[in-house]
Amino acid sequence: MSVRHALLALLSEAPKYGLQMRDEFERRTGEVWPLNVGQVYTTLQRLERDGLVASDGEGEGAQKSYRITPEGAAELATWLRTPPDLSSPPRDELVIKVLVAMGVPGVDVREVIQVHRRHVVELMQEWTRIKRDAVPGDLSLALVLDAELFRLDSVIRWLDAAEGRLRRAGATNAPRPATSKPPVERARRGRERVTR
């Protein structure tokens, strides 16, 4: 849902057309998150279908300008103040990788952890270098780089914590005892488990 609302935000300043919005999105995100042009057009079509934007139908191969509607502005205002997804945390590919690796025969989880740790360290060094060389006044880029560096740092801390837990829990592939434990409060919040 990010792109959809980001386009709304871009239109809330002034009417714009497709390619222009692609360029603006990338500029605003410090040129770090490329946005596919095709997605801009299809997303704009859906936004128009839903009444959140309207187009000046310049049919003749020219630029087709979109503007935000009052409904779109309301939707945008709501989105800006709504925290994303209160339910389960997003599925984290790296966490899944480590968790399932624990059960795969012939795989050393600790090695998997170390491989990824090394890679994350390299990534942090690369982003740090980019941050150092960045134009000082570029607030957008600085914010994006901050976010990525904080995130990568948390990944490293998790990998180290996981390594510690595994070390403490016994060095081998300990077969989980499959105890029938009480389910986590939370989780299972209406998602699936619908009484049908």
Next chain:
Amino acid sequence: MSVRHALLALLSEAPKYGLQMRDEFERRTGEVWPLNVGQVYTTLQRLERDGLVASDGEGEGAQKSYRITPEGAAELATWLRTPPDLSSPPRDELVIKVLVAMGVPGVDVREVIQVHRRHVVELMQEWTRIKRDAVPGDLSLALVLDAELFRLDSVIRWLDAAEGRLRRAGATNAPRPATSKPPVERARRGRERVTR
């Protein structure tokens, strides 16, 4: 791509059938990440189509058992040691929200930041409580909770850093000067920009 490979990992221990894999996936991830059953079946179909798993065709309405193929095992081994996506960092909805909010007229970015900060603090408290009440021996759950808490902590640190940057950069919606700066080295790595 997480689910696809996670299913491969589950099958690498022993042949299994659909619902069983849903349950195992959820158990292995500490019951925190619900997995849709339908997705299991469609993903298994795609895996079979790609030759990574094979099924014992128990056609008679009974359980349909899948097993991993040598190609599947190879694919799994590769995946476990391959760090996810070396190119741009994943698009972060919260970061996008703050970045685009800077340009939306009538919106106070600082307030947006504070709203989300409060929410993240609440989330951390909730997960911390769950962690405290969790069964001590549950390694999977502990790892998932660790990951989420580290992640949320990094989000808070980013929000605070962003607040600081905004404060320093001038309290208002500073219109970006649209300077034509040199593009970030990195980014634009073959994605889009194909010479056609």
Next chain:
DNA sequence: CGACACATGTAACACGTTACATGATTTG
């Protein structure tokens, strides 16, 4: 003219979610 950038699209596919449909087996 030919090449290139600008601008708008469409098609095909992967993945994910929700909802629905259909049998088989168990159990009150």
Next chain:
DNA sequence: CAAATCATGTAACGTGTTACATGTGTCG
């Protein structure tokens, strides 16, 4: 028997990616 649970699927939709098609305007 009836209801619930187990088990397998399908349909529709949203989002995202890659690739292709088409037209226009500019410039060497």
